[in-house]
Each structure stands twice: as structure tokens, then as C-alpha cells.
Amino acid sequence: MLLIHLNNVSKTFQLKGQSVEAVKNVDLDIEKGEVFGVVGYSGAGKSTLVRLLNLLETPTTGTVKIADYEMLNLSNRALRAARQEISMIFQHFNLLWSRTVHDNIAFPLEVAGVAKSERNARVEELINLVGLKGREDSYPSQLSGGQKQRVGIARALANDPKVLLCDEATSALDPKTTSSILELLHDINQKLGLTIVLITHEMPVIQKICSRVAVMEDGNVVEQGNVLDVFKHPQQEITRTFVRQVTDPDDANQAIEEQLREEKGTVIRLTFVGGDAGKPVVSELIRACDVTVNILQGNIAQTQNGSYGSLFVSIEGDEKQLQDAIAFLQGHQVEAEVISDA
Template sequence: MISIKGLSKVFKTNSDTITAVDRLDLDIQDGDIFGVIGYSGAGKSTFVRLLNRLEEPSEGNITIGEKEITALNTNELRLARQEIGMIFQHFNLLWSRTVKDNIAFPLEIAGIPKVERENRVQELINLVGLSGRENAYPSQLSGGQKQRVGIARALANNPRVLLCDEATSALDPETTDSILDLLVDINEKLGLTIIMITHEMHVIRKICKQVAVMENGKIVEQGDVLDVFLNPKQTVTKKFVEQVMGNGTEDDLEQLLETYNQGNVVRLHFVGESANQALISQLAKRYHVELNILQGKITQTQRGAYGTLIVQITGETDEIDKARQFIADETSVEVEVIRNVT
């Protein structure tokens, strides 16, 4: 487990003091894919660089497994970093080296014998899907291929933890998805802990199990990804959820209510298996009501599906009440009455 207690980083200039990370507490379970999301300036990149002491903490403790990283001397830290891989937004490859030589670089530093090194490099090339590109130089690779080299290099010393600092921000959406799929595959095959630093909720939704939201150097919200999608509490979290769900604004909702001014307008919240229920057709068959889907979206997370539909239900009052009661009593879909305009 990764345990972080009271972690702070303060930068001092001639005229100012900036607290980039502010007394942060966090526990991350072994084998988890843990997301840390925040807008630019939230402190998330500083936070991830503190984990392997690329930045020195101003105060606080970091423990990875049984090692207190913040208590290690220079030689101990150098060895401990072999168990902490890191990939970057802009790849940080050595442009004068080929794919295989880039991947071999940390093994050379660790003093691994040549034959063992070559076997390990080929194993990693196969793992990240770069077979046939071993002798290419970074300038001959696409962005996605460069990041695959970065991932293979980060895995060279069999780390227990993989830190990903905005690893997909420089990539197009299709390539981003392929890299995220690769990280999930690596997590499942190798069982290592992955910490994803990002400003994109799509990344969190697609691969993370737990998420922490950072703002002004603090964690302002944390929990299971599906729970955070369902009940975002902070304004910043709601904005991130809207990135994926595309929820309309209050003005959009008011316009819907003005346009569809009969019957009930309800918001249906689907979670997990309920997202697969043919609820709308069931209601239409069971009750003398008409249903009109006004707005909505269903999306998948690692913990299950989540989504909302805004639906207009028209008909006799008692039939509308029966339909709503059926949803409440017989399904796991949550019903929120936005307006009763009968």
C-alpha cells in the first residue's frame, strides 16, 4: 500500500511563497489504478513528483510498501526508484537511441548483464505492442508508439508502482484509448499499482477504480469512481463529471421545461446493472402513459455503468403515479421529479 501523510510542498521565491501541495493525506491500495484529477495549477504534477522525490517534500511522509521514501538517503533512494516507474506527457525519450536502446537504458544503469538485458527488452517490446519497431528512432514513431516506448522503459526494472503524469494529454482520442487499454492490460498482467495524473475525466472513467480530485494543492473529494460520478459534491468535481456526461446547464433544463410543458418531467439515474434495463419500453407496455426522452447519456466506468435520462411522462395523473411508483419499487433506477406540470 502507498500511504501519504501530511504531505506538503512549498516553493519560495524572492517575492512570494507558493504552496503547491497542502498537507495531503492519501492511501492507495496495492494493484489499484488510482486517478488524481485537477485543473492546471491544482498541484497534481507536483504531487506525483513528490512520490519518487523528484521534488523534495517540505514536510510529510510517503511510505510505499514497507519503505518510507521520505526517510531514505541518496543511495537508498536510488535503489527504491527502481521500483517506481514513471511515464511523462512528452515521452522524454533519448532521440539518439533506438526503441530497444531507450528501453534498455535503465537496465544499463542498473548494471544488468547484456544477455539478460536483451531478453528483458524483447519481452517488453512484445508486451507494449512494438514488435518490428525495435530499431526505429523516436523521430520515426507516432505519438502513441513513443508513449509505448516510454511505458516499456518505465517497466524495465519490474517496478511495483507506475506513475503516469498526463501520459495521454499529447495524444489524439483514438491513440489515448489504445494507451489506456494497454495500461489496464499491464495492471492485470503484472499486478502493479498505477497512479494516473490527469485533467481529463475520460481517462478516470475509462480505467481508474478510485479517484481523488485536487484543487489548490488539496484533495477536495475522493472515492470510488462510480460513487464520485453519482454524487459529485464539489463544484470542481461536477465540472469534471460534465466533461464526460455532457450534462446540460440549468438554462438548458429550463428551456426543456418550457418546451415540454405537460405531464411530469423526471430525471432517471441509472447505476450498474440498471443501465441495461429496458425501462422505457416496460413503462409504455404496463401503463397508459407516453414517454419522451428529452436528454441523457449512459457511460461506462471500471465499476459499472452510470447515466441519466430526463424523461417527460404524460397521461392521466393516476397512471403517471403508478409508473413512477413502479420505478421506485421494482427497479434499482432512482427517480428525481424535476417538475410536475400537470
């Protein structure tokens, strides 16, 4: 079921007498209950795009539809009601520092006029959901970054929204804490069926919990699709750069350069997708084609749609053996890209 639909959406700002196009003619569909990622570097337009979903920014052109709401046609009162179903969490938490964990989470319920007994029951439920039992009376200054973000998530869930917008929600966190917050978001998505739109500049974040992704550059969505498909066949250079954040180890290039200096073999990048990532293809290759294979570097990334493996090898053999080896790999659904010849 389609929950979010953007049609030809653009946003132009007027800055110092000049027009700046932050978002350009974006078409986007997001299904109910999915975790959808938007990835791009700073200035790509992704944060502006997410603010167009709840009309914190008004599109210059185009239409925004969320659930049954034609967002641009709503009165101010109706828009306030719609926004209760479209919650948001932020990079820097935006907590009320003079309020306890309990009172931060209760705040949107107070604004909505929920009775105190019902409010307290809901807050207790959310505290348990996000793993903050025992910290109800703590103030934000007494919490770690991960705990602060858990408060932010609980507060965003208070009014039982249909959509959770996450604008760089893990960027201020260390890798271990980031992983725990992403696991929490995935758990919430599974338990509540909540639709999550996740904005980030880090492809490992997309890889961990998103089912589909849109890649933004210079205000445009330049590529979108199933995460595993995007990993397998990135169409744009910016997408290939993001995919390499996950699939290519940092020291892979160094290992390849060292291999080239030794002038041995042909360096090939192998790509495995889905179940093929766990198969012993390299050992079968050695036996079938009588070649010497030296493994340089490798990595297997897990996505919500399956695994994606990348392996750099050096193959030694004559021209026919090399061609037979590539044909063997392709026959086993392994993509083989020649990086350099000996």
C-alpha cells in the same frame, strides 16, 4: 495490501518572495495492484502530488510511505534504489532522440549495470508486451505519438517497478490513440499486478481504467472513493462537473432547452447504476403509470466497477401521475432528479 500511504502531505513553493501552497494536507491510501486516478484541472496540484510520491519534490510537511520505504528517511543511495521501483511516464514522452526504440528501453538497464545479454532479452520481452515488434531500430522521430508513449511505457517497466506513475500520459494524444494506450495500461496492470497512479484532467480517462479516484481542487483532495460511487453520488461541484464530462452528452442541454421552449412535460434526469443501467425501466414506467415519456438524451458509461447510465426524459401527466412515476423509478433503484417543470 496497502502499497502507498500519504499522511498530511503538503508542499509549499517560494515564488518571487511569496509562498504558494501547491498541495495541502493530503491523506491518501493506494492498494497494491490497483489503478488509482487523480483528476483535477490545471493548477489543482495533481502533478505536484505525483512528484511527491517519488520525491522528485520533497514534501514541506507530512510523510510518504511506498511499500516498505519511508521515503523521507532514506539516504541518497537508498532513495535512488527506491526510485527504481517507482517508474514514471510523461505527457511529452521524454525519449532520447538519438537512440533507437531498443536503446531507449535499454537505457535504465544500462544505468543499473545489467549484463548485455540479459538486457537484450528484457528489451525484447518489453517490446512484445507494448506492441512494438518490428520497430526496434526506429528512432523517436519516426514514430507516432502513441508509439512514442509505448516506448516510454516499456522503458518505465524495464527495472520491473512496483509502481507506475502516469503524469498526463495521454494528454498529447488523439482520442483513438488515448484509448489504445489506456487499454495497454489496463492490460499491463492485469498481467503484471502493477500498481498504477494516473494523473489526468479528463474524467473519461478515469472512467476507462481506474478503480478508485481522488478529485483535486486548489491543492486539496476534495473527494475520493470508488469510481462508480463517485459517479453515482458526487459530493462537490467540481466532481459533478467532471462526472458530466462522461455522463451528459454535449447536446443534452440543447435538447432540454428545446423541450422547455415547447412547454411540454416535466424534464427529469434519470441515473442508473450497475445492472440497472441495462433494464427496460422506461417502458415499464409507461405501462405502470400511464404517462407519456419522451427521451431527450442519454448515455451509458462503463467503469471498472460497473456501468453508470444517465438519461434525460420529459414526462407528461398530471401531478399525481408524475409523483407516481417518480416513486416507481425510485422503487426500481433509479435516481430521478426533476430538472424543470412544464
